Amino acid sequence: MADAGPWLRQARSDLSAAERVLVTEESSTYCQVIAKCQQVVEKCVKSIATELADRGIVSLTIGARGHGVEQFIAAIRRAPRRDHGKAVPEYVREVLERNLQEIRKVMRLAPTGLREGVLPRNTEYPFQDARGILIAPADNGSFRIEEVKQFIALARRIFKQANTLIDVTRRTPL
Amino acid sequence: MSIAIGSFPTFREHVEDLVNQHRKLMDEPVLMAVYYAPDRDPDDIFLFEVLDNFSGNTIADEGDLLEVIYGPTGYFPIITRNSKLHIILASPDEFYAAAEQRTPLFREIKEAVESNRSQIIFLDPAWARLGQVLS
Numbered sequence: 229m230a231d232a233g234p235w236l237r238q239a240r241s242d243l244s245a246a247e248r249v250l251v252t253e254e255s256s257t258y259c260q261v262i263a264k265c266q267q268v269v270e271k272c273v274k275s276i277a278t279e280l281a282d283r284g285i286v287s288l289t290i291g292a293r294g295h296g297v298e299q300f301i302a303a304i305r306r307a308p309r310r311d312h313g314k315a316v317p318e319y320v321r322e323v324l325e326r327n328l329q330e331i332r333k334v335m336r337l338a339p340t341g342l343r344e345g346v347l348p349r350n351t352e353y354p355f356q357d358a359r360g361i362l363i364a365p366a367d368n369g370s371f372r373i374e375e376v377k378q379f380i381a382l383a384r385r386i387f388k389q390a391n392t393l394i395d396v397t398r399r400t401p402l
Numbered sequence: 403m404s405i406a407i408g409s410f411p412t413f414r415e416h417v418e419d420l421v422n423q424h425r426k427l428m429d430e431p432v433l434m435a436v437y438y439a440p441d442r443d444p445d446d447i448f449l450f451e452v453l454d455n456f457s458g459n460t461i462a463d464e465g466d467l468l469e470v471i472y473g474p475t476g477y478f479p480i481i482t483r484n485s486k487l488h489i490i491l492a493s494p495d496e497f498y499a500a501a502e503q504r505t506p507l508f509r510e511i512k513e514a515v516e517s518n519r520s521q522i523i524f525l526d527p528a529w530a531r532l533g534q535v536l537s
Contacts, residue, residue, distance in 0.1 A: 284473035298457050299491075303470040306424055306451075306489055328429075336458060 232282075232394050235275035239390070242267040243383050250376065258376045259365035263351040266338050268383035269331055272390035273297045276320055279394050280304075297335050301328065319396065323389045330382045410439040411521050417449055421523045430455050433494065433529040436536070438520035440510045445485040449523075450511050452532055456493040466505040467492045494532065501535050512536055 246264035251257045277300045281287040286303050301324050324331070339352040347355040347362075349370070354362050363370060414437060421435040434452040472487040490507055492500065500508040514520045515536045525533050 286473070287471050296457070299468050302430070302453075302456065302468070302491055303489075305427060306420075306470070306491070307472055308420055308423075308487065332458070 232275040232279040235271045235278060236387075236391060236394070239268050239271035239275065239387055242271065243387050246380060246383060250380070252373060255368045255371070255373075256366040258371040258373065259351040261376050262334065262337055262371060262379050265379040265383040266334050266351065269334055269386050270297050272386045273300055273324075273331075275390050276300075276393055279397050280320065283397065297331065301331070320393055323393060327382065327386060327389075330378065331386070334379045334382060410519055411437060413437075413447055414521060414523070417447065418523055420449065421451070424451065425524070431526070432524055433526045434532040435523040435525075436511065436515070436520050437523050438511055438514035440514050440519075442510075443486070443488070446488055447485065448488045448490070448514075450490045450492075452492050452494055452497050452529075454494065456491060456496070467496060467500050467507045469507060494529070497532065498535065 242264050246261050246268065249257055249264065250261045274297075277286075286307055304321050304324055307321065337349065337351050339350040340348060347353070349355050349357075351365050351371075354364050357363050357370075365371070417437045421432060424435070425432045430453040432451055433454055434450075436450040438448050438450060440448060468491045470489045470491065472489070490511070497508075501512075511520070520536075522533060
């Protein structure tokens with residue numbers, strides 16, 4: 229049986245690293261902070277996935293095209309639901325729905341391959357800016373401080389909610 | 403309670419309700435939903451959905467379509483201790499790629515369609531081509 233604990237412990241370490249790496253006056257730190265925020269979100273979602281799979285509620289099959297954060301969220305959103313009343317998966321669904329847009333936003337800054345022949349903006353590898361010029365994620369202007377603050381806030385929120393959800397799940401009979 | 407392939411499509415009404423729930427997720431609209439009965443897991447229920455914007459409409463280089471398995475939670479009345487609900491999810495591009503590569507899940511769905519062990523629950527008229535890929 230897998231355990232959600234290690235995922236959450238690593239998420240806590242990533243969140244702590246994100247907070248320490250940030251130097252507001254140095255824009256070269258922004259990409260590193262956002263990359264750590266992606267890691268926090270991914271590990272928190274995987275901790276929830278692990279817990280729900282352990283309890284036989286939802287599981288993704290091995291061999292699918294990636295087991296990313298978005299696939300897991302899609303699975304939770306499509307779980308059969310009651311007409312009324314709430315149970316654990318419903319709370320999980322609500323937390324994910326509430327943060328969905330921001331989760332997608334930060335996860336789509338994770339490095340990928342070419343998209344329609346262009347290297348998309350990401351936190352790790354050089355990419356093409358709006359003029360088609362190759363720039364580094366650490367370059368001034370690649371990321372804004374407002375984005376950094378938004379994603380740190382998201383990472384803190386998701387981390388707190390993942391801990392709560394797992395606590396609740398473990399205390400709730402099916 | 404045991405559900406056998408022979409009982410297909412006994413649970414169409416429940417599956418329709420589920421598809422209607424999914425159609426309310428407007429950011430990933432359901433373009434096609436197929437209730438089907440493959441040869442494997444005869445006690446289980448299978449639903450295939452093609453969704454616009456699913457996973458940002460990106461395609462992974464390898465692997466099959468995403469299959470999600472739901473255990474008994476009391477949410478879906480037909481899921482019993484011995485049966486599960488399987489939902490296979492894809493974006494249109496993933497679906498076309500799976501058809502081209504003849505992936506195991508695509509073949510399973512196609513075979514069910516060819517054996518009259520499937521029903522289209524919903525097909526967006528603007529996406530009729532999706533249905534043609536299976537027929």
